[in-house]
Amino acid sequence: MARIHVCSESDLPDGEAIKIDSPLSPIAVIRSGGDLYAVTDRCSHGNASMSEGYIEDDGTVECPLHAARFCLKTGAALCQPATDPLSTYPVVVEEGAIYVELP
Ligand code: FES
Secondary structure (H helix, E strand, O other): OEEEEEEEHHHOOOOOEEEEOOOOOOEEEEEEOOEEEEEEOEOOOOOOEHHHOEEOOOOEEEOOOOOOEEEOOOOOEOOOOOOOOOOEEOEEEEOOEEEEEEO
């Protein structure tokens, strides 16, 4: 399993997102309601970046292009027009640094 360093924990405040590159695809690392999540950055419906989406404090993000909402924990699409989920990745915090683990 590969691990990618994202940033210092203090550099990702609640309601914010950071886009990182990975060998799989770009990933959006998002803090919502105090919790950290990592999902595929590209919306499952079209060419939009979830790291530029509207982050709610209930663990969801809204696509900035057509307003589909996704559960950050499961990646599930919660409303149209998206129907396919986003991939999700484990997030680990160690010694004040955030990492995303890849399969
Ligand atoms: Fe995200 Fe259409 S591109 S809902």
